[in-house]
Amino acid sequence: PLSRRRPPPVLATVTEIERGRRGRMASPPAPLSILYGSQTGCAKEVAERLGRESLRYHFEPTVIPMDSYKRSNLPNEKVVIFVASTTGQAETPHNMKKFWRFLRRKDIPKDSLKGLKFTVFGLGDSSYPVYNAVARRLHQRLIDLGGVPFHERGLGDDQDQRGYDEKLDPWASSLWSKLLALFPENARRPPKPPGQLLPPIYRATLLQKTTTGGSGRHMEVDNSNNNNNGSGQDSKDDGGRSSSSSGGGDGG
Numbered sequence: 001p002l003s004r005r006r007p008p009p010v011l012a013t014v015t016e017i018e019r020g021r022r023g024r025m026a027s028p029p030a031p032l033s034i035l036y037g038s039q040t041g042c043a044k045e046v047a048e049r050l051g052r053e054s055l056r057y058h059f060e061p062t063v064i065p066m067d068s069y070k071r072s073n074l075p076n077e078k079v080v081i082f083v084a085s086t087t088g089q090a091e092t093p094h095n096m097k098k099f100w101r102f103l104r105r106k107d108i109p110k111d112s113l114k115g116l117k118f119t120v121f122g123l124g125d126s127s128y129p130v131y132n133a134v135a136r137r138l139h140q141r142l143i144d145l146g147g148v149p150f151h152e153r154g155l156g157d158d159q160d161q162r163g164y165d166e167k168l169d170p171w172a173s174s175l176w177s178k179l180l181a182l183f184p185e186n187a188r189r190p191p192k193p194p195g196q197l198l199p200p201i202y203r204a205t206l207l208q209k210t211t212t213g214g215s216g217r218h219m220e221v222d223n224s225n226n227n228n229n230g231s232g233q234d235s236k237d238d239g240g241r242s243s244s245s246s247g248g249g250d251g252g
Contacts, residue, residue, distance in 0.1 A: 027185045029060035033080045037066050037096025037134065039087035042252020043123050046156075046168060047083040050175075056192040057176055059183075066099035077116055079150065079182060081175075082138060085123040085252045090133035100134075103141050114146035117182060121154040121171060123164050123252050131157075151178040164252075 032054055036047035044065075051061035066082075074080070087093055092100050120142070122135020132155045139153045154171035156164030180187040192198075 029058050030183050030186055032059040032061045032179075033069070033077055034061055034063045034083065035066045035069050035080060035099075036063070036083040037093040037099070038083075038085055038252060039093040040085075040252045042164065043083045043085040043093065045252075046121065046123065046164065047081075050081060050083070050172065052198055053172065053176075054179075055198050056194075056196075057180060058186045058189050058191075059179075065095035067095045067097065069099065071099065071102050075112055075115065079179065080116060080118045082118060082120045082135075082142075083123070084120065084135045084138050086125075086128075086130070086132055086134040087252075089128070090130035092134055096134070100138070103138075103145070108145060110144065111146040113142060114148075116142070116147040117150040118142055118147050119149055119151035119153065119175065119178075121156065121168065123156045123158070125158040127159055131155075150182060151175050158252075 032051075034047045034051050034054075036043045038044040038047075047063050051063040054061045066084075084096060085093055120135050120139040122132040122138075124132030124135070135153065135155060139149070143149070151174070152171075154167055156167045158164060160166035176191075
């Protein structure tokens with residue numbers, strides 16, 4: 001007797017193949033807001049450094065001054081990193097004044113930020129009578145409104161041997177493990193190695209112009225702020241130094 005033929009194998013449908021392909025694709029980067037208040041550029045530089053470093057851990061950072069941030073979005077944020085300097089005699093930086101004035105309103109419900117996890121790094125100078133006052137006040141006010149710190153508050157001191165970096169480096173090192181614990185998808189992906197280049201801070205374009213008198217070439221450099229990678233042009237303090245130097249007043 002003739003053997004009964006086996007039915008041909010069922011091929012996966014296009015939909016099933018596409019679903020499997022999507023399952024293997026990496027998830028999109030998690031958004032991360034890094035808000036700063038800076039008078040002379042030092043706090044801005046710290047925020048941009050954190051933004052660029054977050055790229056290694058597959059975040060999509062937005063690095064902007066607090067006064068440029070849409071305050072109505074704050075209760076909807078999962079995580080926010082704040083960087084704030086203290087200027088003069090415990091004064092708030094110019095690009096944080098509106099944000100701070102809003103947070104101090106008495107009509108804001110006490111549980112407005114109950115869904116927010118945050119951390120604060122402050123830049124100050126312990127030689128002044130009131131040290132790192134802005135970062136301390138901001139940290140406490142966020143708690144008063146229901147926010148929950150996911151990482152300890154960091155306070156950088158310009159009087160340390162390495163300036164702000166002496167406190168910033170260990171604070172930032174432990175920051176990423178705390179942050180990855182809140183984002184399991186990011187934690188499952190290996191971080192980009194230190195030797196791997198991140199997106200450039202500056203973009204250079206070679207232009208060639210031809211005129212009746214001959215030809216010439218010149219380079220244009222776009223150093224405008226790029227919020228997606230936390231980069232931007234070097235800021236200068238009141239003395240014309242790079243923002244990595246200590247600024248005037250209690251912070252930068």
